[in-house]
Amino acid sequence: MNYLKEIFGARELLTNLTMREVRGKYKRTVLGQLWSLVNPLALMLIYTFVFKFVIKVQPDAGSPSGLNVFAIWLLCGLLPWTFLATVINQGAGSLVENANLIQKVSFTRIVLPLxxxxxxGYNxxxxxxxxxxxxxxxxxxxIPWIPLVLVAMVLLALFAAGLALMLSIANVHFRDTQYFISIALQMWMYLTPIIYPATLVDTKSVELGGLAGTRITVADIFHLNPMEHIVNLFRTLLYDNRMPDLSDWVWSFSAAAVSIVxxxxxxxxxxxxLAEAL
Structure with a gap:
């Protein structure tokens, strides 16, 4: 509880550091904030071409929205994933990159990854x-679903923040962490139904049956991924325009709580x- 009060007391410093990051990222660029859209839009175009026109992945139309636009369906999962990947990548290196500041100035260190x-989150x-x-x-x-979308965004932000805090500490003591993260994120993305619908995994899982003679299926393991349930929240709210399943909410709340704690x-x-370790 005392540590939370310490973080709250450093809220002005946190705000200043956040705005420094925001202003410095696109300083002296012509497009400014619009650059934050370039990466997800470029990925959307590439994945749409490969998975829609080459591999011919066809997710179900939104129910009950009736939407059937692959690029929009893709963005509903890609934008949350891009946020998570950005927080983990940059958050993990935030302490090492500010080593001089940590060694010379006394302040609440947690504000750096936060x-x-x-x-x-601003972007x-x-x-x-x-x-x-x-x-x-x-x-x-x-529009009617925006309040619940904001709740889902907060849950993902807490989940990502918890991972960034742990990985930033790990990166201080084990510098191999930053290289492991890039590989792990690539694997994690393809194990999350962002560029393909989860129903494909369920269908293949039924065909394969239990693993090694057990009742455990590929789908059982696949659905343990918390990001699958978080992505489901965004897709269901934004693309389907309906209330997500209770299980997705429970998984998302649980993952966010466990991660941030x-x-x-x-x-x-x-x-x-930290100062000595750096």
Missing amino acids: AVVGSA WMFEMGVLVIALTVVGGFV LGLIVFQRHARG
């Missing part, structure tokens, strides 16, 4: 706003020795 979450809000406009243009009825505990235990 500032990454804040700046990534993500902008991207999601553009997505909502695009959904409305193609016929989606998104563990992240705070791990960071608190190692925060005081």
Whole structure:
């Protein structure tokens, strides 16, 4: 509880660091904030071409929205994933990159990875706003679901923040962590139904049956991925325009709670020795 009060007391510093990250990222660029859309849009075009026109992946039309636009369906999962990947990549390196500051100035160290979450969240809000406009243009009825979308965004932000806190500490003591993260994120993305529907996995799982003579199936293992349930929240709210399943909410709340609590505990235990470790 005392540590949470310490973080709350450093809220002004956190705000300043977050805005520094936001302003510095696109400083002296012509497009400015619009650059935050370039990466997800480029990925959307590539994945749409490969998976829609080459491999011919066909997700179900939105129910009850009736939407059947692969690029929009893809963005509903891709934007949350891009936010998560950004927070983990940049958050994990936030302590090492600010080693000189940590060694020379006394302040609440946790604001460094949390500032990454804040700046990534700022860009993500902008991207999601553009997505909502695009959904409305193609016929989606998104506006009534925006409050629940914001809840889902908070849950993902907490989940990502917890992972970033733990990985930032790990990266201080084991510099191999940053290389492991890039590989793990690539694997994690393809194990999450972002560029393909989860129904494909369920269908193949039924065909394969139990693994090694057990009742455990590929789908059982696949559905343990918390990001699958978080992506389901966004897809169901934004693309389908309906309430997500209760199980997806439970998984998302649980993943967010466990991640942020563990992240705070791990960071608190190692925060005081950071200057020496760096």
